[in-house]
Amino acid sequence: MSEIKYTKDHEEIKIDGDIVWIGITKHAGEALGDLVFVELPDVGATFDKGADFAVIESVKAAAEVYTPVGGEIVEVNDALPDNPEQVKEDMSTGWIVKIRMNSAYDLTDLMDEAAYKAFCDANA
Amino acid sequence: MDKQTALYPYHQANAKSMGEFAGYTMPFYYEAGVLAEHKAVRENAGLFDVSHMGQIALKGEGVINFIETITPSAFDKAALGMAKYTVLTNEAGGIVDDLIITKLADDHCFAVINAGCKEKDIAWIESHLPEGITLTCYDERALIALQGPKAEEILSKALGEDLSTLGYMRMTHYGDVWVSRLGYTGEDGFEISVLEKEALPLWNRLIDEYGVVPCGLAARDSLRLEMGYPLYGHDIDATTSPIEADLSWVVRKRDADYIGGEVVAAHVEKGVSRKRVALALIDKGIAREGVKILNADGAEIGALTSGGHSPSLNKAIAMGYVLSEYSAADTEVFLDVRGRKLKAVIAKLPFVEAKTKSAKTATNNTGKAA
Numbered sequence: 395m396s397e398i399k400y401t402k403d404h405e406e407i408k409i410d411g412d413i414v415w416i417g418i419t420k421h422a423g424e425a426l427g428d429l430v431f432v433e434l435p436d437v438g439a440t441f442d443k444g445a446d447f448a449v450i451e452s453v454k455a456a457a458e459v460y461t462p463v464g465g466e467i468v469e470v471n472d473a474l475p476d477n478p479e480q481v482k483e484d485m486s487t488g489w490i491v492k493i494r495m496n497s498a499y500d501l502t503d504l505m506d507e508a509a510y511k512a513f514c515d516a517n518a
Numbered sequence: 519m520d521k522q523t524a525l526y527p528y529h530q531a532n533a534k535s536m537g538e539f540a541g542y543t544m545p546f547y548y549e550a551g552v553l554a555e556h557k558a559v560r561e562n563a564g565l566f567d568v569s570h571m572g573q574i575a576l577k578g579e580g581v582i583n584f585i586e587t588i589t590p591s592a593f594d595k596a597a598l599g600m601a602k603y604t605v606l607t608n609e610a611g612g613i614v615d616d617l618i619i620t621k622l623a624d625d626h627c628f629a630v631i632n633a634g635c636k637e638k639d640i641a642w643i644e645s646h647l648p649e650g651i652t653l654t655c656y657d658e659r660a661l662i663a664l665q666g667p668k669a670e671e672i673l674s675k676a677l678g679e680d681l682s683t684l685g686y687m688r689m690t691h692y693g694d695v696w697v698s699r700l701g702y703t704g705e706d707g708f709e710i711s712v713l714e715k716e717a718l719p720l721w722n723r724l725i726d727e728y729g730v731v732p733c734g735l736a737a738r739d740s741l742r743l744e745m746g747y748p749l750y751g752h753d754i755d756a757t758t759s760p761i762e763a764d765l766s767w768v769v770r771k772r773d774a775d776y777i778g779g780e781v782v783a784a785h786v787e788k789g790v791s792r793k794r795v796a797l798a799l800i801d802k803g804i805a806r807e808g809v810k811i812l813n814a815d816g817a818e819i820g821a822l823t824s825g826g827h828s829p830s831l832n833k834a835i836a837m838g839y840v841l842s843e844y845s846a847a848d849t850e851v852f853l854d855v856r857g858r859k860l861k862a863v864i865a866k867l868p869f870v871e872a873k874t875k876s877a878k879t880a881t882n883n884t885g886k887a888a
Contacts (some may be wrong), residue, residue: 431834432856433856454736
């Protein structure tokens, strides 16, 4: 049973056992405007919790994507560099990486859908 | 609180992204998005609010001589009504601003200066102003750029005037409406100076009746980048000479009797150690302002001053300065993007062919404005 959570940096994550899929929220996708490139990390690279691991390039700026968990990249979505707009799609096709959480993880600062919506409205 | 142009009510109601630019709240893009706006200008017609730019006049006997002391360009033989892109130079041969000056009469020139340089430029010009020449600021005017292959047809209908007779880089007027056939997109088009109260009605009419696509500053930036047109404060500034900036075509050959002229003349004669170049990325990625340019050995040879995605070419392009020995077209270089070394080549400009109307187009229009 997987669950979807959201971060204050507008990442959307799907937790599936110790594997975490990371993408960006619909809200973030809309705010970024037209996308032109996604820079992916290498499979096997490790990141600490809170580190930026990918960059989404829009026509106006580069936006970093942060991981809410520490761990090792086990898979990257190779379709994104050529089809950057795909990152705005649902997690099933718009995921950026899958990361294997290391043991020291803490998901308490993640939001569920209702909390994330309230967060976006409050920061609109 | 940032300043607003006369078109602010439209931007506020319709822009999808707005922000501060040169002290003004300006639209970055509207509902269509940057890529669609860019494409509209290349294929049909797009509309830009450039009212944040400064519109000024210099008047008085000897004004042409004066302009030839503050710019390196030749205006003495320019036809009346002719506009020229040029720069204001400082004592070090650097660039105070780039601007377009139109010679309306032997004693009257009109100029459009960058928004972010307005106060500086005016102070600069006034500090050099000789007796008998006056500077006027048209603060009560808005400026709208209509750009794209359909611009002539649309503006002719909208104004009820035949604009096919107005040549490239020429200015004319219809009452209080001043029209110049130029722009900063590489497409045919016009910059239309109107009184502020007339701006919103004209803007809305062009959109509602003629289907012109409103465009924000982001598309303006990608369009000018494809043409290799410099953006002041980024690609050119007080430390870059027109020769280093690859703008030697604005420098007259006749003499160097202008501010910083001896420095610029030395650059022409002896060459320069760095040059502004265009770069096309070979590897995938986007490289923006500030990215270091490296040679094949990894040594730093320059830095980017602009860069982004070219919607027309669907690839990444950039501009920057490199040591002159690396400035030849097709030279392979590397761009350090967050530690990744992306391969790029020095490219020829423009990236996209200019479709501005030929300057040779016959015209009977003379400078009548103001």
